[in-house]
Amino acid sequence: MPHDDEVEPPPAILRKALWEARRRKVNAIIGSDANARHTVWGSSDINVRGELLFNFISSVDLFICNRGNSPTFVTAGREEVLDLTLVSRDAVPLISEWKVLNDHSFSDHRYISFNLDRACPVRKPFRNLRNTNWVLYCRKLRSALPAAPPRDSVLSANAIDECVEVFSSGCRMALESSCPLRSQKGKGKPLWWTPELSELRSSSRRFFNKARRSGLGDDWALYKVGLAIFKSEMKKAKRSSWRAYCESVEGCQESSRFGRILSKSPISVGYLRDGAGEWTSSSEESLLYLKLLLDAHFPKNQSVERASLGELQGGESAFVNLLDDRHLTWSLNSFKPFKSPGLDGIIPAQLQRAIGVPRKVAFSPLCSGSWW
Known part of the structure; x- marks a missing residue:
């Protein structure tokens, strides 16, 4: 809230944000350099800006978290409380241990600290796939895969699905053993730090x-x-x-x-409106509404069950020739190893490493009798 702003505090953007929070029925937490003085939040006196801001805070049912009169603004000739932490009514029980820190902030404003109860995100463990022990992965995958179907067998769609599931389960199990979960750590120094x-x-x-x-x-x-x-x-x-x-x-x-880093108008998922006329409020919520598009544009959309492949008919030998070891290996190696996985959670690197496993899995039982 600039001290030289001609508009009385708070600015219009804050008023709009609070209105939107009430519309969505969510809590609001506001940290501000108010440039306003009032004894209610610990300032040495009351000025016009402070009186106007205090009246606004009271009118919109906000609560002031400031405690004591430790200065939040410090210069060579002046110390004053100019920074406020404001919360909506329902969020008041979540705020605790508000204080002004003595740590140097490399600014004329000091750090403000408080605890937000029950709001800390849970740090989920993760796997750094680039640090996978691929030797151990191949050994585990080799032991997890059963015997391959005969080379000249032609299986039904259900049998092929079972083969795919066996291979996918083996890949996931081998990866879990060769790339253990790790806990997240705090942020390190940036690359430019010296x-x-x-x-x-x-x-x-x-x-x-x-x-x-x-x-x-x-x-x-x-x-x-x-x-x-x-x-x-x-x-x-x-x-x-x-x-x-x-x-x-x-x-x-x-x-x-x-180019995306430098883009001033990044591409994002557009907002959607459901049958009741309500708009989604974020890109993430829009992704959940994709079914609305299917229902709106393809009202008769139904899943189609696959029939058994049955015996190959004449004229399909050219298709079968594409499924030999050489073509499959070339196709797998054309992917970048750590490209994002699909719904099965398997990255291309897992498939590429599986090429060297002696007991291999066939992506199609039409091409070979081994598991590849």
């Missing part, structure tokens, strides 16, 4: 702490110089890292991703 930046950051913090304790103008001037040097070097490091990344972009895939 030991020199760490030293400059520590130096800036020391200058800030010394200036706050002494209150001397010379110490504050020294802190501002140190902070300016740190921010300048950090910008240079970011710029150099970005330039190096841009120069390294080669190929269609990387260029496409690079």
Whole structure:
């Protein structure tokens, strides 16, 4: 909420956000640099902006989380409470341990911390497929696969489905054994971070702490110089890292991703409206409404059960010739190893590694008597 804004606080975008939250019946948590003073949230006095903002907070049933009068804004000549944490009524029980931290924030505003109960996301374990032990994977897959159907057998659709399920289950079991789950860790340093930046950051913090304790103008001037040097070097490091990344972009895939990064209007799934006239509120919700499209444009859409393949008829030998080992191997190797999996959860790398397994699985029983 800029102090020089001609419009009385809060700005229109916040009013609109609160209206939307009430419409969707969801809670709101607001962190703001209000640039307004009022004794209710710990300021030293009350100004016009503070009075206007307090009246708005009362009118829309928001609650102020600020506790005490620890300054949230600190400069060489002034300390004041200008930053607010506001929540809707139903979210008040979820907020606890609100406080202003003493950590240096590299700004004239200090960090504000609070706990949001029962809202911490659960960190799910994951598998880094690029770190798979492929030797162990092949050994586990070899032991998991049963004997292959005869080379000259022609199976029904149900029998083929059973073969596919056996192979898919074997791949999943082998991957679980050779690529164990790992727990998520916190974010590491960015690629552009250097030991020199760490030293400059520590130096800036020391200058800030010394200036706050002494209150001397010379110490504050020294802190501002140190902070300016740190921010300048950090910008240079970011710029150099970005330039190096841009120069390294080669190929269609990387260029496409690079284009999405720079795009000002990224492509997203459009919003849909159901039969009751209600619009979806996000791209994720729109994906769940894809069945609406099928029902609207294909009202008679029904699943069709496959019949048995039966015996091959004449003229289909050319199709059978495409299903030999050479063509299947070429087809599998044409995929990028770690391309996103389908509904079965199997990535191309699993199929490519399975090529070297002696006891192999056939994708079609028409091509060979082995499991490949």
